[in-house]
Amino acid sequence: MPIPSKVADRLASGLKRFQPILAAAKHRDVNESDTSIMVTDLMAELFGYDKYSEITRELCIRGTFCDLATRIDGKFQMLVEVKAIGLDLKDSHVKQAVDYGANQGIEWIALTNGSIWKVFRVIFAKPIDAEVVLDIDLLSLNHKDLSHLESLFLLTRESMLKSGLYAYHDQLQATNKFYLGAVLLGDAVLESMRRELRRLSPEVKVQIEDLRSALKQEVLKREVIEGDKAEAARKKLQKTAGRLLRSKREKQEEVSEPSPISSAALAPSAGKGEPLLEPTT
Numbered sequence: 001m002p003i004p005s006k007v008a009d010r011l012a013s014g015l016k017r018f019q020p021i022l023a024a025a026k027h028r029d030v031n032e033s034d035t036s037i038m039v040t041d042l043m044a045e046l047f048g049y050d051k052y053s054e055i056t057r058e059l060c061i062r063g064t065f066c067d068l069a070t071r072i073d074g075k076f077q078m079l080v081e082v083k084a085i086g087l088d089l090k091d092s093h094v095k096q097a098v099d100y101g102a103n104q105g106i107e108w109i110a111l112t113n114g115s116i117w118k119v120f121r122v123i124f125a126k127p128i129d130a131e132v133v134l135d136i137d138l139l140s141l142n143h144k145d146l147s148h149l150e151s152l153f154l155l156t157r158e159s160m161l162k163s164g165l166y167a168y169h170d171q172l173q174a175t176n177k178f179y180l181g182a183v184l185l186g187d188a189v190l191e192s193m194r195r196e197l198r199r200l201s202p203e204v205k206v207q208i209e210d211l212r213s214a215l216k217q218e219v220l221k222r223e224v225i226e227g228d229k230a231e232a233a234r235k236k237l238q239k240t241a242g243r244l245l246r247s248k249r250e251k252q253e254e255v256s257e258p259s260p261i262s263s264a265a266l267a268p269s270a271g272k273g274e275p276l277l278e279p280t281t
Contacts, residue, residue: 003153007048011152014046015143022085022115022139029086035114036067036082042114042138043070043080048157059104066100070160077160078108078119085114098122098130108165110155115139117155121169133169181224182234185212 003011018041025038036057044051049070056069059079068080081097083089089111101109101122109120109130119134134154141148154164183189190208197206216225224230 003149004158007153007156007158008146008149010048011046011149011156012143014042015138015141015149015152018042018046019139019141019143026085026115026139030084032082032084032087035085038085038114039080039082039112040068043068046152047155054157061100061104064100066097066104069106070157072157072161076104076106078110079104079106080110080112083111083113087113089113089116089118094118094120094130098128101130102128119155119165121165131169133165133172181220181230184220185215185225185234 018038021038025035030038040051040055040057043049043055049055054070054072056071056076058065058067059069066079067082070077070080079097079100081093081100083093093111097109097111098120101107101120102124105124107122107124109122111118111120116137117134118132120130121133123129123131134151136151138152141152143149153159154168156164159165187208190211193211194206194208197204
């Protein structure tokens, strides 16, 4: 997603301004409360949220409190769990943040210590799961590097309004090992592979199932083709293929369907204002 020039300027200048502040806070090893104040400022001045109407502090979720949440037009967009800037973000912190999202029904979760930002998408399945979508360290970014600003842009209000994180997550999924494994084992790729093998060795007869079996047993790792994530990738691929097939059939039906001919077009013509002549006997 292209970054609007106005937003790019804000990100570059904001990053340049906040990096010394974060570095000094990390050196002083400030506590979680002070880190939360800095994170609120970051979300307002760097990411573009209105501090007073779009950032909620201490959101109550089933008797516990999530540090921050963004809310646009009355709808929660992301929960933000804050830890002290000198603290390493651990798996237990991730679970805590994801549990907040699962209990509140919010897909996007950010876990941060001010410098490091880990963004997760909650997968509402059984059991609840979460996938890392973004993992960046503000102190390691270069405000002159466009690729760094593009990563930072995903956290902005402007990106959230345009579903930037959703699009980025879809892109990650399309190139992950499970989805690539499912594509490789699909009939379309295997048929193309079989044609290429025939071209190279016309005398060799290879069936699609033979190729699929060889890939499973000798080429691909088991972790790529087995397990819940591999199964989810296969189902997504099948769903997409089915949707494309239905669309293709509907277009073919529209082309082959004859154009309706009105009864007026079939009636004999007559002069303007003149009645049709009755046949004589």
